[in-house]
Amino acid sequence: MNTSALEQTIRVLPESVINQIAAGEVVLRPASVIKELGENAIDADAHTISVWTEQGGKTKIQVTDDGIGMSPVDAELCFERHATSKIETAKDLYRLLTKGFRGEALASIAAVAEVDLYTRRPQDVLGTHVKMAFGEKRLVEPTRCAQGTTIIVQKLFSRIPVRRKSLRSDATEHRHNLQEFLRMAYPHPERHFRFYHNNTLLYDLPPTDLLGRILAIHSEVSTEDVVAVEESLPYFSVQGYLVLPEATPPHNREGFLFINRRYIRHPHLQQAIAQVYKSLLPEETRPLYWIFLEVPPAEVDVNITPSKTEARLLHEMEIRAMLQSIVRRAIGTARLTLPDNWLNQATDTLPPAETKPAPKPTVPSASSVAPVLFPVPPARSPVDHLLLYGRYLILQKAGEVWLVDLVGAQQRILYERYMRAMPISPQGLLFPVHAHITPLQAAHLAEWRPQLERMGLTIELREGKEAILHSIPAGLSPAVGGALLEELLRLSADENAPTDWREKLALHIARQGSLRPSQNLSPEAVETLWQDLTHCAEPEYSPTGRRIRFLLTEEVLERLFQP
Ligand code: ADP
Ligand code: MG
Numbered sequence: 193m194n195t196s197a198l199e200q201t202i203r204v205l206p207e208s209v210i211n212q213i214a215a216g217e218v219v220l221r222p223a224s225v226i227k228e229l230g231e232n233a234i235d236a237d238a239h240t241i242s243v244w245t246e247q248g249g250k251t252k253i254q255v256t257d258d259g260i261g262m263s264p265v266d267a268e269l270c271f272e273r274h275a276t277s278k279i280e281t282a283k284d285l286y287r288l289l290t291k292g293f294r295g296e297a298l299a300s301i302a303a304v305a306e307v308d309l310y311t312r313r314p315q316d317v318l319g320t321h322v323k324m325a326f327g328e329k330r331l332v333e334p335t336r337c338a339q340g341t342t343i344i345v346q347k348l349f350s351r352i353p354v355r356r357k358s359l360r361s362d363a364t365e366h367r368h369n370l371q372e373f374l375r376m377a378y379p380h381p382e383r384h385f386r387f388y389h390n391n392t393l394l395y396d397l398p399p400t401d402l403l404g405r406i407l408a409i410h411s412e413v414s415t416e417d418v419v420a421v422e423e424s425l426p427y428f429s430v431q432g433y434l435v436l437p438e439a440t441p442p443h444n445r446e447g448f449l450f451i452n453r454r455y456i457r458h459p460h461l462q463q464a465i466a467q468v469y470k471s472l473l474p475e476e477t478r479p480l481y482w483i484f485l486e487v488p489p490a491e492v493d494v495n496i497t498p499s500k501t502e503a504r505l506l507h508e509m510e511i512r513a514m515l516q517s518i519v520r521r522a523i524g525t526a527r528l529t530l531p532d533n534w535l536n537q538a539t540d541t542l543p544p545a546e547t548k549p550a551p552k553p554t555v556p557s558a559s560s561v562a563p564v565l566f567p568v569p570p571a572r573s574p575v576d577h578l579l580l581y582g583r584y585l586i587l588q589k590a591g592e593v594w595l596v597d598l599v600g601a602q603q604r605i606l607y608e609r610y611m612r613a614m615p616i617s618p619q620g621l622l623f624p625v626h627a628h629i630t631p632l633q634a635a636h637l638a639e640w641r642p643q644l645e646r647m648g649l650t651i652e653l654r655e656g657k658e659a660i661l662h663s664i665p666a667g668l669s670p671a672v673g674g675a676l677l678e679e680l681l682r683l684s685a686d687e688n689a690p691t692d693w694r695e696k697l698a699l700h701i702a703r704q705g706s707l708r709p710s711q712n713l714s715p716e717a718v719e720t721l722w723q724d725l726t727h728c729a730e731p732e733y734s735p736t737g738r739r740i741r742f743l744l745t746e747e748v749l750e751r752l753f754q755p
Contacts, residue, residue: 211303222249231291233257248365381405600734618663
């Protein structure tokens with residue numbers, strides 16, 4: 193045993209080993225290479241950025257830009273660890289405007305692959321070619337090349353069998369590559385992006401504006417399907433587009449959040465946005481949006497993960513609340529709104545009816561009068577309506593004319609009533625409904641019983657084998673008892689008790705309970721319905737995602753009559 197006090201077991205690792213370790217965090221798969229090289233091209237002010245991949249990027253990835261290029265000295269230096277032109281002091285970390293700053297991407301990539309760099313600045317006649325292979329410099333030579341930078345990465349992980357083996361199929365890696373590519377293309381619509389796979393051009397995205405970029409990438413989405421959001425506050429601003437619930441592609445899996453033009457995964461904020469869409473989308477569909485947050489660089493920290501795809505925000509709570517209200521408002525008002533002077537324009541341009549010319553208003557100031565499509569004396573009841581096909585209501589309210597789906601409106605009102613914490617009185621069933629249940633169902637139902645009771649549902653569990661429904665929410669037809677119990681059994685049979693069982697049940701009750709629209713709705717009933725709907729948290733969409741009401745503006749009518 194060596195007992196020398198000077199015995200040294202701790203060693204400082206050689207650079208090449210350090211780089212390989214870093215590469216383990218920075219370069220996870222071909223897509224990480226695309227991200228890092230693409231971001232460098234953006235930082236280098238490139239106008240056009242082209243990405244070529246072969247076999248999902250496993251054999252070759254090439255990124256070419258027409259940016260500022262590098263001097264011969266920088267071309268060698270850039271492969272050194274912590275070599276960066278983007279920051280100088282720690283203070284710079286708090287005023288970051290570039291994608292990169294850690295100066296470890298190129299060193300990491302060069303540690304685990306063969307890399308050829310060709311680069312030339314506009315002021316130089318000759319460019320530089322540097323060849324690196326698995327952490328070693330193999331070649332430096334002057335070369336003729338276009339202005340800008342081309343980096344070719346080959347044989348990724350070929351010397352590291354475990355990493356090579358952890359790569360998925362070409363198709364899967366290719367999907368990741370595209371994903372990463374698009375996450376860069378959205379926030380930089382002013383630049384030209386191209387993506388080739390096995391020599392086929394898959395994306396050609398010429399410069400445009402944000403909406404143009406989104407529509408160029410998503411052929412399934414059209415202009416009418418999206419609504420713009422924009423809001424500026426002292427400590428942050430939001431800009432972007434949301435796809436309306438009814439136009440969201442089924443099974444859509446993600447919405448895109450960017451902070452200071454950087455794609456960021458922020459589950460907390462993204463969940464907050466998804467919450468607004470909740471009950472407007474089928475369960476397996478996530479909302480589709482592109483939301484761009486701008487915050488002062490000092491108030492966001494992206495230096496949490498090597499890939500910089502997560503962020504800490506100083507004002508997260510405020511931002512979260514604002515985001516929710518912005519998104520809610522955007523969806524809620526996603527219809528053509530009435531311009532202020534619409535009344536005057538409309539009445540001016542309406543040709544007088546042939547038989548009965550409309551009487552000229554006697555009130556001198558037209559702007560103080562509600563616009564009237566169905567003229568009525570001013571002192572009438574506050575709501576006027578017309579029921580079409582026993583289901584659709586045309587009503588005018590505060591100078592606006594609305595088309596309302598009665599069934600959707602009633603479902604929404606009932607749904608929110610059942611979802612609210614306030615207790616609903618039970619209505620006893622003359623013939624209680626019985627059902628056999630499994631021990632799992634018994635356990636869930638026992639747990640839910642107090643909440644069920646508040647919703648007006650009294651359930652008895654006999655020996656954990658039988659469930660008996662004794663009451664249903666007041667106001668429902670007793671005939672729905674069976675259907676309600678069935679739904680409860682279905683929900684409670686789920687092994688991982690659905691956390692949103694109350695919502696699902698409320699939806700079910702709302703569906704069962706919506707009154708059949710009748711031919712004669714009293715003005716009072718319509719007024720109550722309208723008030724109830726206005727007080728709903730989500731008056732625009734039914735719990736199943738159907739549109740509840742449309743504001744009938746001149747533009748909407750105009751569109752109807754278009755050839
Ligand atoms: P970082 O981007 O964090 O600075 P990188 O390892 O990605 O670190 O790049 C190191 C340096 O190499 C950059 O700071 C930049 O000066 C230079 N560089 C990398 N890619 C390019 C490029 N495409 N065009 C011009 N310069 C580049
Ligand atoms: Mg970089």
